[in-house]
Amino acid sequence: MKRSNLVDRLFWNGKKVLVTGHTGFKGSWLTLWLHQMGAKVTGYSLHPPSSPSLFELANVEHTMEESVISDITDLVTLKHSMQKAKPEIVIHMAAQPLVRKSYEDPVGTYNTNVMGTVNVMEAARSCSSVRVILNVTTDKCYENQEWNWGYREIDPLGGYDPYSSSKACSELITSAYRSSFLESSDVKVATARAGNVIGGGDWAEDRLIPDLLKALENGEQIEIRNPLAVRPWQHVLEPLSGYLLLCQQLYWEGTEYAQAWNFGPQATDAKPVEWIVKQMIEKWPYESSGFRITEDIIKHEAGMLKLDCSKAAVELAWTPKWSLEKALDVTVQWFIGYLEGKDIQKLCELQIVEYELSV
Numbered sequence: 001m002k003r004s005n006l007v008d009r010l011f012w013n014g015k016k017v018l019v020t021g022h023t024g025f026k027g028s029w030l031t032l033w034l035h036q037m038g039a040k041v042t043g044y045s046l047h048p049p050s051s052p053s054l055f056e057l058a059n060v061e062h063t064m065e066e067s068v069i070s071d072i073t074d075l076v077t078l079k080h081s082m083q084k085a086k087p088e089i090v091i092h093m094a095a096q097p098l099v100r101k102s103y104e105d106p107v108g109t110y111n112t113n114v115m116g117t118v119n120v121m122e123a124a125r126s127c128s129s130v131r132v133i134l135n136v137t138t139d140k141c142y143e144n145q146e147w148n149w150g151y152r153e154i155d156p157l158g159g160y161d162p163y164s165s166s167k168a169c170s171e172l173i174t175s176a177y178r179s180s181f182l183e184s185s186d187v188k189v190a191t192a193r194a195g196n197v198i199g200g201g202d203w204a205e206d207r208l209i210p211d212l213l214k215a216l217e218n219g220e221q222i223e224i225r226n227p228l229a230v231r232p233w234q235h236v237l238e239p240l241s242g243y244l245l246l247c248q249q250l251y252w253e254g255t256e257y258a259q260a261w262n263f264g265p266q267a268t269d270a271k272p273v274e275w276i277v278k279q280m281i282e283k284w285p286y287e288s289s290g291f292r293i294t295e296d297i298i299k300h301e302a303g304m305l306k307l308d309c310s311k312a313a314v315e316l317a318w319t320p321k322w323s324l325e326k327a328l329d330v331t332v333q334w335f336i337g338y339l340e341g342k343d344i345q346k347l348c349e350l351q352i353v354e355y356e357l358s359v
Contacts, residue, residue, distance in 0.1 A: 007244045007356065011251075013038035016129070018085050020044045020072055020120060021093035022064070025202040026136075028054040029236050030091065030243070032348050035063035042085035044068045044078060045094055054201030057338070058345040072116035079123045086129040089247050092120045093136045095167075100206045102163035113166035114173065121177040125185065132250045133182070133189045134243055135174045139232060139264065139307050140164040141193060150232075150267060150308030153193075153260045171260065178258060188250040188258045194239035195232030195264040195307055198327055200334025200347070202236075208273060209280070213335055216284050222291035227274035232307050234265040235327035237355045238320045245318055261316070264307030269324035276328075283332045321358040330354075 017034055021027040022043030034041050041064045048055045061067045070077045072094040095113050096102065102109040117135060124130045142151040143158025159165030171191055178189040198209045215222040242263030249257045281288045312318040330351055337347045
């Protein structure tokens with residue numbers, strides 16, 4: 001039986017969920033959304049990756065059953081935490097998420113992104129309460145061919161840089177654990193590949209929107225290194241809604257949905273970096289010092305990257321709700337609210353409700 005294409009608050013009410021990477025940007029938004037719906041969330045992650053951080057500003061820890069600060073590479077602690085939490089659903093987002101850092105620390109990147117995934121699967125298969133596992137990877141897990149069309153879930157995995165290839169490895173690990181161990185124990189396992197997420201509360205280094213907003217806030221000139229690079233930009237709530245919907249379907253329907261899924265924006269919302277910068281400057285209500293192109297180029301960056309999300313549209317009835325224009329608007333609104341000293345948790349909750357009510 002096909003279910004609604006909406007995130008079901010009644011489904012999540014009372015569900016025990018373990019979120020790895022809950023102190024990060026996406027993890028904090030997801031945890032706040034789960035809390036709003038009445039889920040009992042345990043988080044497992046390192047300390048917040050930036051200062052300031054959405055996790056601290058929105059008091060995310062106080063919305064949770066428990067916040068465990070530990071490394072995903074520590075299998076013993078992870079197993080203990082999972083056994084204690086007894087989650088029905090595990091959403092794995094803990095990762096080293098930056099291309100540039102993967103060049104600086106390839107060993108650490110592979111250890112976190114590859115062995116971290118192994119540890120989550122190992123911990124989950126020894127925890128009898130687990131029914132669903134969702135491993136969140138990235139659009140960069142595909143072998144990039146600089147195509148003008150979007151990558152589909154059946155396209156080859158790969159990765160030029162250590163970050164991208166580590167996420168391709170994470171996909172392969174998930175598939176192996178599904179086939180070798182988890183299917184036979186009736187645990188449903190899927191992966192999710194999203195585009196470049198934006199939204200309020202992201203202060204991560206070496207990302208366009210956070211760097212851009214820092215410069216705007218400080219009245220500095222914005223520096224961009226790859227103005228023609230095209231990325232599938234989307235508000236953070238878009239893929240999160242896909243993750244939640246997919247987990248519902250895995251829980252209800254089972255193996256039919258235990259596979260890989262793309263959750264990206266509309267094809268027309270894949271835009272070059274320079275377009276994004278000009279739009280943000282136009283939307284910023286204060287004076288701007290403009291931008292300049294820097295020579296600070298990392299070793300390799302994909303020039304063209306798009307996702308084909310037709311499978312999610314057809315089989316999950318999932319489609320993005322907010323255009324890129326809207327995503328930029330609410331991101332600027334969030335940061336203006338932050339600068340004005342508004343309650344950050346309430347600000348996030350209001351945007352979540354606005355998103356849910358959008359058609």
